[in-house]
Amino acid sequence: MSVFTPVTDEALQQWLRNYAIGRPVELRGIAAGVQNSNFFVTTTLGRYVLTLFETMNRAELPFYLYLMAHLARHGLPVPAPIADLDNEYLGTLSDRPAVLVARLSGASVMDPGPQHCARVGAMLAGLHLAGRSFGRRQDNPRNAAWRAATTEQVRDYLPADERALLDAEIASESARDDSALPCGVIHADLFRDNVLWDGDCIGGVIDFYFAGVDSLLFDVAVTANDWCTEPDGRFDTQRCRALLDAYHAERPFTADECASWPAMLRSAALRFWLSRAADYHLPRDGEMVLVKPPQEYRDILRLRQGDVPPLVATTCP
Amino acid sequence: MSVFTPVTDEALQQWLRNYAIGRPVELRGIAAGVQNSNFFVTTTLGRYVLTLFETMNRAELPFYLYLMAHLARHGLPVPAPIADLDNEYLGTLSDRPAVLVARLSGASVMDPGPQHCARVGAMLAGLHLAGRSFGRRQDNPRNAAWRAATTEQVRDYLPADERALLDAEIASESARDDSALPCGVIHADLFRDNVLWDGDCIGGVIDFYFAGVDSLLFDVAVTANDWCTEPDGRFDTQRCRALLDAYHAERPFTADECASWPAMLRSAALRFWLSRAADYHLPRDGEMVLVKPPQEYRDILRLRQGDVPPLVATTCP
Numbered sequence: 001m002s003v004f005t006p007v008t009d010e011a012l013q014q015w016l017r018n019y020a021i022g023r024p025v026e027l028r029g030i031a032a033g034v035q036n037s038n039f040f041v042t043t044t045l046g047r048y049v050l051t052l053f054e055t056m057n058r059a060e061l062p063f064y065l066y067l068m069a070h071l072a073r074h075g076l077p078v079p080a081p082i083a084d085l086d087n088e089y090l091g092t093l094s095d096r097p098a099v100l101v102a103r104l105s106g107a108s109v110m111d112p113g114p115q116h117c118a119r120v121g122a123m124l125a126g127l128h129l130a131g132r133s134f135g136r137r138q139d140n141p142r143n144a145a146w147r148a149a150t151t152e153q154v155r156d157y158l159p160a161d162e163r164a165l166l167d168a169e170i171a172s173e174s175a176r177d178d179s180a181l182p183c184g185v186i187h188a189d190l191f192r193d194n195v196l197w198d199g200d201c202i203g204g205v206i207d208f209y210f211a212g213v214d215s216l217l218f219d220v221a222v223t224a225n226d227w228c229t230e231p232d233g234r235f236d237t238q239r240c241r242a243l244l245d246a247y248h249a250e251r252p253f254t255a256d257e258c259a260s261w262p263a264m265l266r267s268a269a270l271r272f273w274l275s276r277a278a279d280y281h282l283p284r285d286g287e288m289v290l291v292k293p294p295q296e297y298r299d300i301l302r303l304r305q306g307d308v309p310p311l312v313a314t315t316c317p
Numbered sequence: 318m319s320v321f322t323p324v325t326d327e328a329l330q331q332w333l334r335n336y337a338i339g340r341p342v343e344l345r346g347i348a349a350g351v352q353n354s355n356f357f358v359t360t361t362l363g364r365y366v367l368t369l370f371e372t373m374n375r376a377e378l379p380f381y382l383y384l385m386a387h388l389a390r391h392g393l394p395v396p397a398p399i400a401d402l403d404n405e406y407l408g409t410l411s412d413r414p415a416v417l418v419a420r421l422s423g424a425s426v427m428d429p430g431p432q433h434c435a436r437v438g439a440m441l442a443g444l445h446l447a448g449r450s451f452g453r454r455q456d457n458p459r460n461a462a463w464r465a466a467t468t469e470q471v472r473d474y475l476p477a478d479e480r481a482l483l484d485a486e487i488a489s490e491s492a493r494d495d496s497a498l499p500c501g502v503i504h505a506d507l508f509r510d511n512v513l514w515d516g517d518c519i520g521g522v523i524d525f526y527f528a529g530v531d532s533l534l535f536d537v538a539v540t541a542n543d544w545c546t547e548p549d550g551r552f553d554t555q556r557c558r559a560l561l562d563a564y565h566a567e568r569p570f571t572a573d574e575c576a577s578w579p580a581m582l583r584s585a586a587l588r589f590w591l592s593r594a595a596d597y598h599l600p601r602d603g604e605m606v607l608v609k610p611p612q613e614y615r616d617i618l619r620l621r622q623g624d625v626p627p628l629v630a631t632t633c634p
Binding site for chain 1: 440
């Protein structure tokens with residue numbers, strides 16, 4: 001549930017005077033998202049989404065906004081931020097940092113088939129390729145350092161078997177050297193609910209507010225763990241193959257990536273187990289966060305300790 | 318009719334390797350436009366339009382491409398150029414300067430009502446407002462200097478009565494001082510076929526290749542002369558009022574603009590009479606230009622010598 005901060009029609013009308021997109025026609029809260037207040041805004045000239053940032057630091061927002069603008073410039077269907085008459089993306093509305101972005105068309109598909117996974121794989125590669133020429137840097141906010149720190153915060157709340165699982169994974173991560181893996185800007189949260197489908201085509205990739213710089217393979221692992229799994233967390237080999245092959249056709253995986261794949265799938269599972277465990281055991285005051293069950297990603301982590309489909313179907317490079 | 322220069326599937330496939338938008342799925346020539354070769358390009362990741370510039374100077378293209386990018390950044394539905402992996406908009410394909418732009422949705426409405434004219438008026442004002450922060454300058458290529466020069470080229474081909482009409486208008490233009498009128502980037506060719514409608518909303522404003530810096534009122538006059546006229550060239554007062562009032566609500570007209578309105582309507586008519594007369598009497602070798610009848614705008618020019626609806630419905634500022 002979202003829309004924490006109200007926006008009045010009068011405030012919106014006043015705010016839009018510094019934009020070139022006409023007069024407000026409709027303002028409607030969006031009941032989705034867990035970090036920001038979001039609204040559909042229709043004006044005489046178009047359809048937009050208004051976001052008020054509830055918890056994020058104003059200083060880190062330009063990275064996300066310029067990233068979305070950069071990817072949109074490269075022809076990818078991401079919510080391009082709208083510049084105001086002063087050429088600025090970020091403004092202030094209802095005492096919050098606020099931005100208008102383009103409203104994309106389509107709806108999420110929660111039971112994807114191989115054809116969806118192929119499109120998502122190609123799109124993820126497109127995001128990574130376009131991200132190469134993006135000049136700003138900001139670390140993946142849920143990187144290995146965050147995972148180690150968060151483990152310290154939550155481990156005492158967990159039963160012994162989960163603690164052992166966590167400790168083993170953290171030990172494995174810290175012993176690993178990922179420095180040879182291709183690095184760049186990653187979406188880092190490309191779950192099913194962050195892709196909008198317009199028929200069989202992707203009409204939008206949304207929610208870039210976990211993006212950052214990290215191994216590109218981490219992004220592939222996050223995406224595969226969500227898009228290619230059965231309800232019990234097991235991989236669907238056919239969907240997995242479709243996603244990985246489509247990605248590989250756009251940006252061929254390296255030999256180092258092939259070798260790191262099984263471990264990276266576990267790191268990607270760990271990241272979501274940890275954030276959900278932290279949301280569950282350490283709720284922050286005043287935040288209305290939709291707590292998702294941590295067990296789902298604990299189970300996926302356990303499953304990824306077994307066999308996983310290879311990153312590249314034929315011989316690895 | 319367009320598509321003068323062919324593009325092979327192989328050439329397109331090779332060219333797209335330097336973009337982040339996936340693999341080509343379809344390439345289809347567009348039978349519209351008179352200056353460039355245009356193609357619909359569908360890839361695994363989206364739908365685009367490819368333009369090869371047949372006659373335009375490469376040096377003047379960045380003005381148009383950065384203008385479209387600027388207006389798109391401000392939330393207006395114009396064809397945003399797509400950057401390649403080197404972050405460049407302009408490339409070379411089949412030995413021509415070439416660009417990919419976003420494909421917009423919608424179709425032209427050739428029999429607009431007042432509700433269409435109101436949207437167009439508001440959109441034109443939006444384009445003018447957003448254009449204020451655009452840093453590049455290039456003169457309107459069909460400005461008063463061009464009109465005077467072209468008159469010299471075509472007047473000897475015309476019958477005596479048309480020559481007299483032309484001479485009188487050029488004399489009137491050169492005696493006029495437009496320096497007090499608000500100036501900026503204008504579309505300069507916002508005819509019915511350059512606006513795409515998605516239901517009652519404008520899904521796209523296209524063809525910016527006559528854009529330049531000139532009086533904003535000239536753009537309003539070009540637009541009104543096309544959108545608000547009956548087949549015989551007479552103004553439809555209701556559509557005219559809808560267009561002008563909607564524009565005025567976004568960017569209020571000045572007193573100088575109110576005073577210059579009747580004369581500016583004649584200048585805007587003159588510009589199209591002249592270009593069509595030049596296309597007709599002075600066809601350029603090797604150019605497949607669809608010659609539109611010059612008489613239409615000669616007649617509009619004559620009609621605009623009579624009464625015209627005022628720029629502002631109530632008292633002028």
